[in-house]
Structure formats: C-alpha cells, structure tokens
Amino acid sequence: MTAYDALLAFTRDTHALAEVLGRLSWDQETVMPRGAAPQRAEEMAALEKVLHGRRSDPRVGEWLAAAEPSDDVARAQIRLIRRAYDRAMKVPVDLASEIARVTSLSQGIWAEARAADDVAAFLPTLAQVVDLARAEAAALADGGDPYDALLDGHEPGMSGAAIAALFDSLRPGLVDLRQRILGSGRDMAILQGPFDEAAQLRLTTECARAFGYDLDRGRIDKAVHPFSSGSGLDVRITTRTSPDEIFGCLYSTIHETGHGCYEQGIDRAYLLTPLGTGVSMGVHESQSRIYENQLGRSRAFAGWLHGRCVEAFGDMGVAGADAFYGAMNRVEAGYIRTEADEVHYNLHIMLRFDLERALIRGALEVADLEAAWNDRFKADFGVAVDRPSNGVLQDVHWPVGLFGYFPTYTLGNVYAGCLFEALQRDVPEWEPALATGDAGPATGWLRERVQQYGGLYEAPALIAQATGAAVSAQPLLRYLETKFADLYDL
Structure with a gap:
C-alpha cells in the first residue's frame, strides 16, 4: 500500500x-428527547475527541510528506487533507472537545x-460559546x-477585509433599489391563511422532489x-411550518433542497473523502439560494x-398567479433573515457580519450584543426590534458556535448571480x-457545472469554470434590478 493509499483509507x-457526529447533531435538532441534552453533549464531546485525534494523528503528517x-483528484485530496491536518494541529484537543460539549448544550438553551423571548436566560451560555470561539480563533490565527x-x-x-469590500460594493445598489421600491407606491398581496400543517408538508415534499431531491437517500423533518x-x-x-404563513415552509424547504441536492449530486467516487462534500459554504449557499430565489421565486x-397551493x-385571498408571484416577492423591512426578500436579505447579513467580527475581535462583548443589534437594525431597516426572537435570538x-458562517450567505448570493x-x-x-x-x-446544468465536482476545485475557480467569467457582484445586482424593476414598475 502506498503512502497515498494509506492516507486516503485512514481519512475515509x-x-x-x-x-x-453529524447524525447525532441532526437527531438533537429534530427528534431527541429534551431531557437527553446533557448526555448528548457528553457523547458529542467524546466523539469530537476521537475525531480530533485522528485529524491530528502524526501518521497523517508522515503520509502527507510521503x-x-x-x-x-489525488492532488486535490492531499490539498484538503493537509488543510484539515494543519488546522487540527493548531487546536488543542481539550478545546475542540469543550466546544463540542458547550455548543451541544447551547442549542437547546437557545431554543x-x-x-420565551428571554435574552437574559441565554446570555451566560452565549458568553461561554464566544469565549471558546475566541480561543479557537486565536489558536488558528497564530x-x-x-x-x-x-x-x-x-x-x-x-x-x-475581502468580505467587507464586497459588502461595500453591494450596499449602495441594494439601498438605492430598496428606496425606489418602497417609494413606488405599489404594494403586493399577502396570502390569507390558515394553512393546514399536513397540507404544507405534503406540498413541501412535492417541491423538494420537483427540484430533484432524492428521498431514497434523504428525508424531510421539522x-x-x-x-x-x-x-x-x-x-x-x-x-418549519406556521398556520398563518406558507412561504416560510415552502422556501425553507427549497433552500435546504439546494443544499441537499448539492451533496447528493457529488460524484459517487468521492464518497467519504474530502472531495465528497461541498467545496465551501459560499458555493453551498449558491446552490440553496439559486434554488430558492432565481428558480423558486421566478415568475x-x-x-x-400557485396552482398547487x-x-x-x-384561493388564499390572491387573484391569480400574477398576484401570487407578487406576494412571494413582496419587499418589506421585516425582522427575520430567513423570511427576508431578496432586496433586504444581504442587509441582514451585513449586520451580522459586523457584529460577529467585533465579537471575535473583542471589540464587542456579549452583554452589549442585544443593544448593538437593536441599534444597527433600526439604522439599517428603519424599524425598531419588537422582541428578542425577532432580533438577536x-x-x-452563534448559539452553536458558527462564527464566520454568515458572510457566506451573501457570497453565495453573489455566486448564484454569476x-x-x-x-x-x-x-x-x-x-x-x-413553468410545468x-x-x-x-438543476441538471447546476449538477453538471458545479455539484458533481464536490471539493475538487477551489471556490472561485469552480464558479469561473462554470460560468466562463471571474466572480463579480454585478450579475447579482443586474438580476435584482431587472426582476424588481419589472415587479414594481420602476
């Protein structure tokens, strides 16, 4: 057996x-009994110790050298294994295990x-998570x-810095488009419920199938x-479902279907290797966002x-498919990121990026986070946060320690535009x-151009190869301008 063969077998x-470990996390967020949380935290911490030990095993370094x-394909496998090895070597095993334990507990406390709309009940736990994230960041940053x-x-x-520059290039166009829309004097319909939960779940499964999600290799839970x-x-x-609103369920599902189809579309030869998953969260989000928006919210x-609904x-209180199309693309300064229209969505991400960057750098403390959030939201959206579940909670x-994740949503939107x-x-x-x-x-084009490659190419190279052009924010801005100028007669 060659050094490469040994390395890949160990990595598999x-x-x-x-x-x-991922399945334990899935179980925790879907069907695990609430009372099992303390034991689950210990289970996840123990398994993280095992994983950290394997990722930092000295034999990995020896195999990489030889x-x-x-x-x-082999060069890409080695590149990704070396990257994971280098990162693992910088983080002490006790820190990695403690992060797994605390974030497992944190998820339930946050929920x-x-x-209960009780920020005070969660802040001590969040402070622990942030302290651990800062320690991990310091170790990795060297x-x-x-x-x-x-x-x-x-x-x-x-x-x-690159993310901040990207956001600076997007913000003026987004703010200008929002102002013109809100000043247009036009408004879109709002669907009238109630919406039966069982019917929502049947329809959302139909949507997932329509976009190519393979339920023989997957499942949909709440x-x-x-x-x-x-x-x-x-x-x-x-x-998720709500008796008063249908789009949250439908578009949460279509969004996650984009993620799921990316993973299902990767070349089977890469199974259980570093190439067998998405190359980056920005590319992952490009799939979920293009499924959700450019395709799922298209006319x-x-x-x-509309016919299926x-x-x-x-009739849901709307007069036909055109009114339904307007309702699904209604622009308003809402509180919730996952329910935000395409014009406002990236402004939600910019808020989170600035706050979490300040948190990790120590320029903002957890005790001041809610006030900072509320002040920034009022400045950016012109609306005061009415309750914590519509704001910082x-x-x-953040409860599960995913700092540095939020900017990838907007990066994904940029990739999706391209x-x-x-x-x-x-x-x-x-x-x-x-239309049928x-x-x-x-989705077949996306599978051929993006999904099948998994981690084979680095993200900017993958998008450039798929599109024939370098990554740019301009296609996203052109798409938004064209779509919403038509909708709002701008």
Whole structure:
C-alpha cells in the first residue's frame, strides 16, 4: 500500500465517524428527547475527541510528506487533507472537545430562550460559546486576524477585509433599489391563511422532489431552524411550518433542497473523502439560494406553485398567479433573515457580519450584543426590534458556535448571480420547463457545472469554470434590478 493509499483509507474512516457526529447533531435538532441534552453533549464531546485525534494523528503528517499524487483528484485530496491536518494541529484537543460539549448544550438553551423571548436566560451560555470561539480563533490565527481564521473554516482563502469590500460594493445598489421600491407606491398581496400543517408538508415534499431531491437517500423533518445535514448516500433536510404563513415552509424547504441536492449530486467516487462534500459554504449557499430565489421565486415557477397551493389551501385571498408571484416577492423591512426578500436579505447579513467580527475581535462583548443589534437594525431597516426572537435570538448560528458562517450567505448570493446569468445563456429551456414544475433543465446544468465536482476545485475557480467569467457582484445586482424593476414598475 502506498503512502497515498494509506492516507486516503485512514481519512475515509475519519469522514465516516464525522458523519456519525453529524447524525447525532441532526437527531438533537429534530427528534431527541429534551431531557437527553446533557448526555448528548457528553457523547458529542467524546466523539469530537476521537475525531480530533485522528485529524491530528502524526501518521497523517508522515503520509502527507510521503504521498505522491498521480492525478488532479489525488492532488486535490492531499490539498484538503493537509488543510484539515494543519488546522487540527493548531487546536488543542481539550478545546475542540469543550466546544463540542458547550455548543451541544447551547442549542437547546437557545431554543428555549427564543421561545420565551428571554435574552437574559441565554446570555451566560452565549458568553461561554464566544469565549471558546475566541480561543479557537486565536489558536488558528497564530498571530493573524482571529475572525479571518474562523471565516477560513467556512470559506477557505477568504478574509474579513475581502468580505467587507464586497459588502461595500453591494450596499449602495441594494439601498438605492430598496428606496425606489418602497417609494413606488405599489404594494403586493399577502396570502390569507390558515394553512393546514399536513397540507404544507405534503406540498413541501412535492417541491423538494420537483427540484430533484432524492428521498431514497434523504428525508424531510421539522426543526426550530431549518438546516441540512449529511453527505453522499444520507443527506437530510429540515423545514418549519406556521398556520398563518406558507412561504416560510415552502422556501425553507427549497433552500435546504439546494443544499441537499448539492451533496447528493457529488460524484459517487468521492464518497467519504474530502472531495465528497461541498467545496465551501459560499458555493453551498449558491446552490440553496439559486434554488430558492432565481428558480423558486421566478415568475415561471410561481404559476405552477400557485396552482398547487390553490388545490391545497383555496384561493388564499390572491387573484391569480400574477398576484401570487407578487406576494412571494413582496419587499418589506421585516425582522427575520430567513423570511427576508431578496432586496433586504444581504442587509441582514451585513449586520451580522459586523457584529460577529467585533465579537471575535473583542471589540464587542456579549452583554452589549442585544443593544448593538437593536441599534444597527433600526439604522439599517428603519424599524425598531419588537422582541428578542425577532432580533438577536432569531438565528441558531452563534448559539452553536458558527462564527464566520454568515458572510457566506451573501457570497453565495453573489455566486448564484454569476451562475444564473450563465444558466440563462446556456439553458434557454429552463423557464418553460419550470413553468410545468420541472426544474430538471436548470438543476441538471447546476449538477453538471458545479455539484458533481464536490471539493475538487477551489471556490472561485469552480464558479469561473462554470460560468466562463471571474466572480463579480454585478450579475447579482443586474438580476435584482431587472426582476424588481419589472415587479414594481420602476
């Protein structure tokens, strides 16, 4: 057995164990009994110790030094294994285990505090999580920027400065478009419920299938905050329901379907290896966002979805498919990021990016976070936060230690803008097909150009290869301008 063969065999076992840890997390957020939380935290901490030991095993370093890659696939495997090894070597095992334990407990405490709108009940736990994240960031940064070290874990090679520059390039266009929309004098309909939960779940499963999600290798469950989990042959997604509102369920599902289809679409030869999962969270979000927005909120899909919703829920108080299309794209300064329209969404991300960057750098303390959030939200959206569940408690990311994750949503929107412009050029039949509920031409193009490669190419190179052009924010801005100028007669 060559050094490369030994390295890959060892890595496959490590990835298999990581999938088990992911399944424990999925179980915790979907069906685990509430009283099991303390034991689950210990289980996850113990498994994280095992994983950390494997990722930092001295034999990995020896195999990496001796491995001789024979092709581009082997070179990519080695690149990603070396990256994981270098990061693992910088983080002490006790710290990695404690992060797993505390964030497991934190998720349940956050969910209860969110339901009760009780910030004070969660702040001590969040302070623990932030302290651990700062310690991890310091270890990984090795004297560099601590926030960049965490961001790099979600978007390799990206920096906070580059994200800030991207946001600076987007903000003026987004704010100008929002002002013109809100000043247009036009308003869109709001669907009238109630919406039966069982009917929502049946329809949301139909939507997931329409976008290509394979339920023989996946499942759809409910969670407080929708998410996707797993890779390869076991890829699970979650959604949520509300009796008063249908779009939250439908578009949470379509969003997570994008994540799930990415994982299901990766070349099976890469199963349980570093190449067998998405290359970065920005690329992952490009798939979930293009499924959700450019495809799922298109006029073509609106006609099909309107018909299915009328069958399930009656007329919903809207006069036809055009009004339904307007309702699904209604622009307003709402509180909730996951329910935000496409014009406001990235402003939600910019708020979170600035706050978490300040938290990790020590320029903002947890005790001051709610006030900082509320002040920034009022400045950016012109509306005062009415309760914590609509403000600082709404997202699960900080409770589970995902600092540096939020910017990848906007980066994903930028990637999605690039991909959609190329898709329109290459696949003119996507729109008439989608009008019949068939997303296949569009999702097939995405599977061919992006999804099948998994981690083979680095993110900017993958998008450039898929589209034939360098990554730019301009396609996203052009898409938003074209769509909403038409909707609001700008």
